[in-house]
Amino acid sequence: MTAPNMFIVYVTDAPASARFYGDLFDMKPVFESPRFIAFDLGGGVQLALWSGVDDDHLGAVTRTSEVCLTIDGGADRIDALHRDWMARGVRIVMEPHDEVFGRTFLATDPDGNLIRVAPVD
Numbered sequence: 001m002t003a004p005n006m007f008i009v010y011v012t013d014a015p016a017s018a019r020f021y022g023d024l025f026d027m028k029p030v031f032e033s034p035r036f037i038a039f040d041l042g043g044g045v046q047l048a049l050w051s052g053v054d055d056d057h058l059g060a061v062t063r064t065s066e067v068c069l070t071i072d073g074g075a076d077r078i079d080a081l082h083r084d085w086m087a088r089g090v091r092i093v094m095e096p097h098d099e100v101f102g103r104t105f106l107a108t109d110p111d112g113n114l115i116r117v118a119p120v121d
Contacts, residue, residue, distance in 0.1 A: 006038070006046045009067065011111045014051040020109055021049065024090065025069070066106070066114035070121070075103035078117055 011017035018029055018037040031038040035052040047067070071077055075098075082096050082105050093114070094106035102119035109115060 005044050006048055007067070008048045008050050009065075009109070009113050010053060011049050011051050011109070011113070013110075014049045017049045017051075017109060017111065021047070024085070024088075024115075066116050068116045068118055070118050072120045074119065078103040078105065078119065081117055 009017070014035050014037045015032075018032070018039075021039065022028060025039075027039050029037045030040045030046070036048060036050050038046045038048040041047055071081065075096075079096050082092065085107055086092060091108045092105060093108055094104075096103055096105040098104075099118075101121070104116060104118040107115045107117070
């Protein structure tokens with residue numbers, strides 16, 4: 001079976017975004033170059049930040065995705081994480097609320113890429 005093993009988030013400044021994600025998720029890069037930085041997520045899967053492609057090269061491609069952090073501990077833990085991220089100055093674009101899958105909220109990275117917090121399925 002072949003499965004995705006790297007998820008790439010396009011950013012304008014890879015080192016600055018790596019600091020943001022590293023601080024937010026308490027992780028360190030496993031690979032660094034000036035425009036491409038990768039983090040190990042475990043199980044052979046990586047999250048990569050890439051500032052090597054600009055809109056002129058992508059043309060009219062629409063990018064609609066989000067990084068999702070699933071956590072256990074229920075609504076109280078999600079609300080506590082929301083308060084922690086607010087205190088850190090993370091931009092929240094959707095306050096905690098209940099969806100069909102449970103408690104969730106949305107934040108953004110410095111480039112406006114979405115980061116969802118949701119419960120473990």
